[in-house]
Amino acid sequence: xxxxxxxxxxxxxxxxxxxxxxxxxxxxxxxxxxxxxxxxxxxxxxxxxxxxxxxxxxxxxxxxxxxxxxxxxxxxxxxxxxxxxxxxxxxxxxxxxxxxxxxxxxxxxxxxxxxxxxxxxxxxxxxxxxxxxxxxxxxxxxxxxxxxxxxxxxxxxxxxxxxxxxxxxxxxxxxxxxxxxxxxxxxxxxxxxxxxxxxxxxxxxxxxxxxxxxxxxxxxxxxxxxxxxxxxxxxxxxxxxxxxxxxxxxxxxxxxxxxxxxxxxxxxxxxxxxxxxxxxxxxxxxxxxxxxxxxxxxxxxxxxxxxxxxxxxxxxxxxxxxxxxxxxxxxxxxxxxxxxxxxxxxxxxxxxxxxxxxxxxxxxxxxxxxxxxxxxxxxxxxxxxxxxxxxxxxxxxxxxxxxxxxxxxxxxxxxxxxxxxxxxxxxxxxxxxxxxxxxxxxxxxxxxxxxxxxxxxxxxxxxxxxxxxxxxxxxxxxxxxxxxxx
Numbered sequence: 050x051x052x053x054x055x056x057x058x059x060x061x062x063x064x065x066x067x068x069x070x071x072x073x074x075x076x077x078x079x080x081x082x083x084x085x086x087x088x089x090x091x092x093x094x095x096x097x098x099x100x101x102x103x104x105x106x107x108x109x110x111x112x113x114x115x116x117x118x119x120x121x122x123x124x125x126x127x128x129x130x131x132x133x134x135x136x137x138x139x140x141x142x143x144x145x146x147x148x149x150x151x152x153x154x155x156x157x158x159x160x161x162x163x164x165x166x167x168x169x170x171x172x173x174x175x176x177x178x179x180x181x182x183x184x185x186x187x188x189x190x191x192x193x194x195x196x197x198x199x200x201x202x203x204x205x206x207x208x209x210x211x212x213x214x215x216x217x218x219x220x221x222x223x224x225x226x227x228x229x230x231x232x233x234x235x236x237x238x239x240x241x242x243x244x245x246x247x248x249x250x251x252x253x254x255x256x257x258x259x260x261x262x263x264x265x266x267x268x269x270x271x272x273x274x275x276x277x278x279x280x281x282x283x284x285x286x287x288x289x290x291x292x293x294x295x296x297x298x299x300x301x302x303x304x305x306x307x308x309x310x311x312x313x314x315x316x317x318x319x320x321x322x323x324x325x326x327x328x329x330x331x332x333x334x335x336x337x338x339x340x341x342x343x344x345x346x347x348x349x350x351x352x353x354x355x356x357x358x359x360x361x362x363x364x365x366x367x368x369x370x371x372x373x374x375x376x377x378x379x380x381x382x383x384x385x386x387x388x389x390x391x392x393x394x395x396x397x398x399x400x401x402x403x404x405x406x407x408x409x410x411x412x413x414x415x416x417x418x419x420x421x422x423x424x425x426x427x428x429x430x431x432x433x434x435x436x437x438x439x440x441x442x443x444x445x446x447x448x449x450x451x452x453x454x455x456x457x458x459x460x461x462x463x464x465x466x467x468x469x470x471x472x473x474x475x476x477x478x479x480x481x482x483x484x485x486x487x488x489x490x491x492x493x494x495x496x497x498x499x500x501x502x503x504x505x506x507x508x509x510x511x512x513x514x515x516x517x518x519x520x521x522x523x524x525x526x527x528x529x530x531x532x533x534x535x
Contacts, residue, residue, distance in 0.1 A: 191509035200502030248277035285326025292318035355404025381442035390436035392417030419450035448494030
């Protein structure tokens, strides 16, 4: 019945007179009534001809007149995703809260695997639940870690030119892939957990699209002339952004080997997508500048360009020390903040709407003081993986040259004493860590990532660790991995 109604309402009547349209409709209704055994009055009620037809027509017209997703804006107009507007705040128990987003699919088995916004404030601590020690060559450091969209798998790269796949829910090593000829770094899941992209560290500077199912390459993305140091997947579609020391940022589509766009920008760039996938940011080291672009106007000027100045460093010594090297760039899940990781002893939290510095995060020992890895370029520091947000956008985690893991609370509740200490907000305020974990003592903790769906943290140095709230103790299995238990 609903199909008949839709068919009548969707007829393209054209410029017919209303009386003639009514006559045609009566004829159609009579024919349907005779053949189908329906009452003509019932069919007329279902079709609701005048109202439905006029509504559909006007709706389509208004959509065209208002401009679709490709409507262009002039330079300087803020992107809709960057417009300041009230954002809904979900209770941690809400089914759509990031920490509980997939509860209905059974991804979260027990409450202890759920990371709520006040977990660390209540006195609960994250503890190592599993440590992987033997899946890469002895002394070989991990160089990147990344979770898939559903938080079920983790992919890593290491100095020994291997990619390792781990199960996030069961804490098991699943698969190993080799890239001895080209090397590998910056592995990122596509929107399928069976495929990843990664940068190369030798032979050439091609980005490679790898199927984990049969360990074969699907496609090669050629264009960069020097090392790729930043690589990100769009949260929206199959778009990829890459930044290279050849002073370019390139736009790719997984469905085509051809480059979709190029930005020639001086400086070693770090790139990041905002949660909408419609805006991307670039951090330039040469100019110490943050740029925000509209992805749909890739070749246009940035709608925000903000120079990062840190007067605190200038006051501490004379002459002022050289600026810290930007190593990573990450938007918070709510899109309101931008985390700029550096190789020095400070990270920056910026307002994602205007680029202003909200806070300086100190207390850790920057990776710039750690011995560089053999796979690093001369003068390169950090790993682009040393910082991460929690899914609720409240906490920042960072690795450190001394192996410890540091946590800062960037959104303390109003009744918390730390909130009173920070108010009123002053420019370039320095925030000390809320907690410090003895993660990988003796080895720099170069990689830190928080699971986007589960209450789980992953950190890596020469070993990989999974962290869960409230776990302690441990036993060793046959592979030398340490499995923790409560």
